[in-house]
Amino acid sequence: MSGRGGSKLITIRCAKCKTKLFRYLKIGKGQVRHLWPSRIQEDNSIHDGNMIKCPCGNEIGKDEQKYINLKRSAFTHTGRKFG
Template identity: 50%
Template structure:
């Protein structure tokens, strides 16, 4: 489970079930366990207004450097 936080205000944005190694380039919506984000059309924002990513339908394309994450990844 990863906790993804806004890099600007440090609030939680997602709790996310990450599978595999590497950077978080996108978040699949069906693996988002908790969603604290704010939506403005296809823009995915933190409640502080920081742009975190873009809604691409089944996934959210994450804007690098807009967020930090900590936690464990599931390796398959």
Template identity: 40%
Template structure:
């Protein structure tokens, strides 16, 4: 499980069940297991604390802005 954090203010955004060792480029909504602090602003998902744009929202996923977040935790082996 990964904890995704804002790169600017380090606020915890959400928990994500990442399967496989690849980069975190997109986050499927169905694998977000817990939402901490983040909100929808138009078509963007933004940090609830500082407004940093974390991702672009698509129907079933978030297209992540790689400079906008960091993460801790472990990816799940396939």
């Protein structure tokens, strides 16, 4: 895209129960702080109003309309680089 580190397909899991919540196309370097809906490939989370939760009840983030703002301590992620 803008030459900032390529793309990664990452798996985002709940930090409490390790349930797989999202498969997400991460573009560029930097931390995972929010998710752009157009890059979400799989969504196993629960949308409760504007709150995004794991089935175990852990609050993962907040839907801000343009993106999902993630709580840093609520999730873990792993992924592989391609492209």
